[in-house]
Amino acid sequence: MGRSPCCDKVGLKKGPWTSEEDEKLLAHIEEHGHGSWRALPSKAGLQRCGKSCRLRWTNYLRPDIKRGKFSLQEEQTIIQLHALLGNRWSAIATHLSRRTDNEIKNYWNTHLKKRLAKMGIDPVTHKATNGAPVGTAASLNHMAQWESARLEAEGRLARESRMRTAASTPTSIPLHPINLPEPTTPPCLGMLQPWQGAKLDLESPTSTLTFIGNNNSVSLGASESNSAMWKLRSDDPECEENSVHKFLREQQMQGLEGEERGRHIIGCEEPWFQGTVGVGAGFTDMLHDALDCWGESSNGQAELSGQVSGDGESGSSSYWSGILGMVVTSELPPSHPHPPAFL
DNA sequence: AAGGCCGCCAACCGCCCTGGT
């Protein structure tokens, strides 16, 4: 049985939106909210599919959208996040306030991808096209796993928070486990903050993070593929509720401010991790710090992973200096806000 | 000036996920 179309397409308009249609859509949403997208077109008097309306709103008409040329900082962030997250445009967009995933995707495909290719870097793998590994790949993989886990858990927690809010009773405990940042301050590994007391094993893509001190342990584990799609998992269906939520509630009740909690990354012994995560800083800042940390640590000790070869330092340095240099080319203002320390 | 080429980007398409029943 085939899937029914999202809407009856007979007689519906396609193609570019006119200003009249924009006005209708805007006026309707401002007055009533979007509600059900499927029902919106008829209510708003538009001969459009609901999906088309949603896309037009989220990618163009929404008032909090930033349009126009991407800044140097945004370009750097996109490149770095793409190295971490791949083509997960929505995830990348969460770190670029007021940019839509569609806009970032277009910008990547039309500008950044080509620039990387010109530099001899595979825009998909972020490795040199001659096959030589690029130094930070290993550490970035770990960071990607954390970031993937964070994004996924944030979504889950947000959903659960909504559910609980909707279903809250006088006896229920309000749950707002994480202070979601303002749109203008991208989250910085925020999910990690409550994981005090967690034991971290970052040895492999299948590494897990286990809460200690709970009867029901909760682990964060990588999927068995290399997709770095981590999932909160538990053998006990009650486990997540019992431990994660309880833990988060305790964190919240402790009243630790974000900045202070950000300094509590207990149990993580990775050099790039220690002392690098600061709440309130953008993810890009964290990346710079992490890369800086990696550069320092790789001077005198083993690299973070076997993927980093003997020339890891130079590989990392050349790769990121290449990226930054590429972005900088004819664009970098004299006072670049984040000069990587290893350059 | 005209036609062809190319880059950009808004919009579409189809798949997937999630929540409700």
Added chain:
DNA sequence: GACCAGGGCGGTTGGCGGCCT
């Protein structure tokens, strides 16, 4: 558990405008 609707996501397309010959 199965089915369905709604919405999100990423890949792709098509139209437009600028540049080149």
